[in-house]
Amino acid sequence: MKSFEDKTVLITGASSGIGEDFARLLAAEKTNLVLTARSEEKLSQLAHQLSTRYDVHVHVFGADLSLPETPAKLFHDIQKAGVDVDVVINNAGFGKWGRFDSFGNGTYQEMCNLNVNAVVSLTHLFLPKMLEKRSGGFLNVASTAGFQPVPYFAVYSATKSFVLNFSEALWAEYKDQGITVTCLCPGPTESNFHQRSEIDRKKLIGLESSEKVAQVGLDAFRKGKPLVISGAKNYLLANSTRFVSRKMVTKITAQMFSPSD
Ligand SMILES: NC(=O)c1ccc[n+]([C@@H]2O[C@H](COP(=O)([O-])OP(=O)(O)OC[C@H]3O[C@@H](n4cnc5c(N)ncnc54)[C@H](OP(=O)(O)O)[C@@H]3O)[C@@H](O)[C@H]2O)c1
Secondary structure, X not given: OOOOOOOEEEEEOOOOHHHHHHHHHHHHOOOEEEEEEOOHHHHHHHHXXXXXXXXXXXXXXXXXXOOOOXXXXXXXXXXXXXXXXXXXXXXXXXXXXXXXXXXXXXHHHHHHHHHHHHHHHHHHHHHHHHHHHOOOEEEEEOOHHHHOXXXXXXXXXXXXXXXXXXXXXXXXXXXXXXXXXXXXXXXXXXXXXXXXHOOOHHXXXXXXXXXXXXXXXXXXXXXXXXXXXXXXXXXXXXXXXHHOOHHHHHHHHHHHHOOOO
């Protein structure tokens, strides 16, 4: 898909950070939007702003995608509203920083449901219509954390490895049927992510703006790329893991993210 103009894009996690910037950038390109996140009030304010400024249609659906029943309900509600979604941006996600046993299993189940299961479900629900039209696709937000194990972000990095592998596999399965699947891998990015993850801010170096990251993702999708890593330094770091043993990579990452340093 070369242009988002007059298309309709569903963005999960559109109430802040990278998701909000996807919404702003797309509205400026005359794209109609379907915004979802738990903070319905914030989404409604954003929708009002964007529809007034850019004269685009913006629908809002407040939803908690960590609940197993939500993807099907959201799909149903969008159909009921008569909205035809061309592209899905699977962006909503969160991580928690600390030793594995620092958080309850419920937190990890919530993370896996949101970062992994909701992505699979929404892709499965929205794909058939796209296949019929031989057009559209998915822009899935993974992370540079998905390229190797990240001690103290063990579950989060595993969920992002899933999104990375899943997206690249689907890119190959559907690229000849008019469907684009692009995986965006940001490195550290300015957003509410770090507050929710409870990471020590000292660990964060070279933060990129969420607007830049969102733009990189949209450009890669337009070009039909399977994968894009935002930022040259992040690109080098993500790829450098190939030249060292996995044991060594894991030890280095453990040092970088250890709470005791
Ligand atoms: N920031 C980084 O350094 C970084 C780096 C690599 C990858 N990423 C990835 O980028 C994506 C966007 O994160 P961000 O950095 O923009 O963080 P963010 O500002 O915290 O945004 C996360 C978005 O996800 C939504 N969300 C969280 N829990 C949800 C739930 N249970 N149901 C529905 N929506 C939910 C949030 O909205 P509500 O709270 O209103 O629900 C918010 O809109 C995530 O997948 C993250 O893993 C971020």
